[in-house]
Amino acid sequence: MLINKPDSLIFDMDGTLWDAVDTYAESWNIVFQQLGIDMVVRRDDLAKMVGWEGKKVHAVLMPDFDEEKRQYIYAKVNELRRELLPKNGGVLYEGVKDGLKQLAAKYQLYIVSNCAVGIIRLFMDWAGINEHIIDEIAYGTNYMPKHYNIRQLIERHDLKTPVYVGDTEGDGEQSRLAGIPFVFVSYGFGNTDDHDLRFDNFTGLTKHFMNL
Structure with a gap:
């Protein structure tokens, strides 16, 4: 898909704008300890799951628990x-x-991420970027796939030529399903050859779009 000058950029969060895997892993491990569950989540294992929908993450991390218990632990x-x-x-x-x-x-x-409700806003506050982001949708808002939430933003704000910026093969697939170009950043957690543009750092991405 040819990328001309877009009117909007929709960003993934984890692996695209920041890396918070250590904090994510810590939250799992503290809760497991509090609940007396003999499990440890390691950074490397969790990094492979960045960008997954919540249900898929806790199914892999907690295969021996039923869905009700998984949901309870994940909420904690x-x-x-x-x-x-x-x-x-x-x-x-x-x-x-x-x-x-x-x-x-x-x-x-904009930001669309497969995370729980409120996490994107916490990230924006922490990073000091609130004034730059018009809107965001997290997976936890409606438990719908990323392509659905991308389309929600497009319709909500009447976007004409948006692109999605992400770091995984799944981000590319969801962009295709949403019917918009995919911009891949290689410094994150994933890898894919299915992209319309690729950047190895955010500065290069910025320069490219500022020069359009």
Whole structure:
């Protein structure tokens, strides 16, 4: 799909704008400890699941529990995560904060992520980027696939030529299902050859779109 000048950029969050896997893993491990569950979630294992929908994540992490218990534990994890993120945050990728500031002067900026309700806003507060992001949708808002939520934003804001920016093969697949171009950033958690544009750092992405 040929990318001409878009009117908007819709960003994935984890692996695209920041890396908060250490804090995510900590939230799992604290809850497991509190509940007396002899399990440990390691960074490397969790990093492979970044971008997955919640149900898929906790099915893989907790295969021996029924769905009701998985949901209970996952709710506890997200409750703790909302406490930890403002304090511990994550690692904002190089060039993101200044890049978003520049891009917001020329494009409408949005975030769609497969995370729990409230996590995107906590990230935005922590990173100090609220003024640059017009709207966001998390998977936990409606438990719908990412392509559905991308389309929701497109319809809500009457976007004409949006693109989606993400770091995984799944992001590319969801962009295709939403019917919009996919911009792949290679510094995140995934890899794919199915993209319309590729950037190895956020600064390069910013320069490209600012020069259109």
